[in-house]
Amino acid sequence: MTTQAYSDAPVAAAPSTQKLSLFALTMMVVGGMVGAGIFSLPRTFAGATGPIGALIAWLIAGTGMYMLARVFQSLAERKPDLDAGVFAYAKAGFGDYPGFLSAFGYWIGSCIGNVSYWVLIKSTLGAFFPVFGEGNTVVAIVVASIGIWLFHVMILRGTQQAAFINSIVTVAKVVPILVFILILFFAFRLDLFSFNLYGGDLTGSVLEQVRATMLVTVFVFLGIEGASVYSRFARERSDVGRATIMGFVMVTALMVLVTILPYAVLQRAEIAGMRQPSMAAVLEAVVGHWGAVFVSIGLLVSVLGAYLAWSLICAEVMFAAARTKDMPAVFARENANKVPSAALWATNIVVQIIVITTYWSRDAFALMLNLTSAMNLIPFLLVATYGVKLARRGEIYELRPGERRRDLIIAAIAMIYTAFLLWAGGLKFILLGAVLYAPGTALYFWARREQGKPVFAGLWEWLIFIVAVIGAVIGVYALVTGYITI
Secondary structure (H helix, E strand, O other), X not given: OOOOOOOOOOHHHOOHHHOEOHHHHHHHHHHHHOOOHHHHHHHHHHOXXXXXXXXXXXXXXXXXXXXXXXXXXXXXXXXXXXXXXXXXXXXXXXXXXXXXXXXXXXXXXXXXXXXXXXXXXXXHHHOOOHHHOOOOOHHHHHHHHHHHHHHXXXXXXXXXXXXXXXXXXXXHOHHHHHHHHHHHHHOOOXXXXXXXXXXXXXXXXXXXXXXXXXXXXXXXXXXXXXXXXXXXXXXXXXXXHHHHHHHHHHHHHHHHHHHHHHHHOOOHHHHHOOOOOHHHHHHHXXXXXXXXXXXXXXXXXXXXXXXHHHHHHHHHHHHHXXXXXXXXXXXXXXXXXXXXXXXXXXXXXXXXXXXXXXXXXXXXXXXXXXXXXXXXXXXXXXHHHHHHHHHHHOOOOOOOHHHHHHHXXXXXXXXXXXXXXXXXXXXXXXXXXXXXXXXXXXXXXHHHHHHOOOOOOOHXXXXXXXXXXXXXXXXXXXXXXXXXXX
């Protein structure tokens, strides 16, 4: 992955060497999606459901996310003037404040996702060095903090070095996943798979089991919008949509296999009781200790690569929002290496603070995973709804009017899917999201004051803000009283 600071100059003015090819864009999608989540899938799914429920969950998630990917593809082609994808679409469709909330939600959700990477890294090391525990001991937090600022310094020195590292990592980290899949194919036991089919001794309906996995599927699909975020730097605009679909298909196949195959080598309850990263524990149970070491090394490479990718994306989104005056102007500053330094500082300060708070969490990785998913659902819902809005109006279908009905159906399915995920995630994460969204609006106040504009454009934006504040108050009260635990 490569990045370049946004500027008011035409894209053509940028050196051609800094443009992204179709392969680079596809690797950006794959690199963003293959991170911490895929290595945690066996235990996460086994704790909730069996193969039948898992297949239904992936069918729902795959269909919904494919439709969302198609919406990104369509918008990239039909709205080429909207760069940085996710929040730009929300702003164009629903106004300045919803656009800000989309940018802020995507940014803070990505910061939380970066924290989950450090938790999983330390949990992985904890299998060999007990001092790291489950990734949230004092030693683990100190080591993670050092890592945060080492990456910070590297990125500040320029993105070309980071891009080279990311290209190597994206290819390298898929190898242990493919080896894991191949070994489990040969170790497949039909009797175990049949025993686990409906979850074995799990209670609850298949629908309840599927619902329990929904936020996990969002987390592992994050990164699907990676090509859209950097759409301004594509050599060919059409490559953005093609890279999104190609990356989606490749990663989805890997995730389904990693989820389903463990049910054919171990009992569901045994998988559910494994420590994270459970992929390492599953392979160890099949081939011995070297399997855990092999997968753990792959995970460290994968997660560090994903952390690099998402650090760049976090800074880029905040930087782009500042350039379009949706965030305070200070975050549009660049250093001598053309790196969005102020946005990067803000990102890593937030990541550092959240890493420290994991010390008080009972299951830090699961919390970070689910909260990341919940925070990103609002931006995704706004993108899908914008796609519906454009298709209904028909304002961008003058050249190919026959595609309007198809795009309307696709966007509508994506909108219903993301709304369903918000419901499936439950009230807890909606309230925790409000706890972050409401105070985050202070950045919007700051930006609007800089421009001498009224904070809210009308009653609609006031109502959104009031709902966010009420949700935040309820969320804080629920945390204090113990109704919500983290």
